[in-house]
Amino acid sequence: MGKTNVILKQKIDNLGEAGDLVSVSAGYARNFLLPNQLCVLAGKSEIAALEVHKEKIRKAAQKEKERLQNLAQTLSELVLSVPVKVGQNDKIFGSVTTMHIVDLLSEHKVVLDKKQIHIESPLRELGEHVLSVNLGHGIHSSLKISIVPETAQ
Structure with a gap:
């Protein structure tokens, strides 16, 4: 019995x-594999098609990585002003959440998921804060936010 080269159709x-x-x-x-349609025999044409497909996937991943690097650059240069309601002694009512930040970023035409923004501890003080943003594909960025009283705007 010999060996046969096959291309898998799904994870096994x-x-x-x-x-x-x-x-x-x-x-x-x-x-087993062929009757259950889990693979195709790897002939020269199938291997060539597989290489073309892998090249397309690699190029798409490279474009996505470049887009994320540009987004990381944009985020690192941006200072987001977050207006909040304050009481006596400039005490904030509640805290600034990732959802607030995502909403403000959308006004700047930046689309992020709230899970991508990492806040060490609840933001309950006025002033500047630096947050970490995980964009995926191993690309991280920082985002500066400035929490200001609503009346200051």
Whole structure:
């Protein structure tokens, strides 16, 4: 019995991910993988198509990474003014949350999910604060916010 090269259509535990080119025993391919439509035989044309597909995915990932790096640059240069209601001695009512920040960022045409913004502790004081933003693909940025009284605007 020999080995057969196949391209997986979906993830198979202990074998590989979808799109992987793997070498399996001929019997395993013939009796299990092919009848269950979990793979295709890897001929020259299928391998060439797989390479083209992987190249497209790589280029798309590179474009996304460049977009996120530009967004990180934009965020690091931005100082976001967050107006809040204050009481006596400039005490803030409540705290500034990630949802407040996401809403204000949308006014600047920056779309983020509140889970991407990391706040160490609740923001309950006026002044400048620096937050960490995880954009994905290993790209992080900082975001400066300035908490100001509502009457100051």
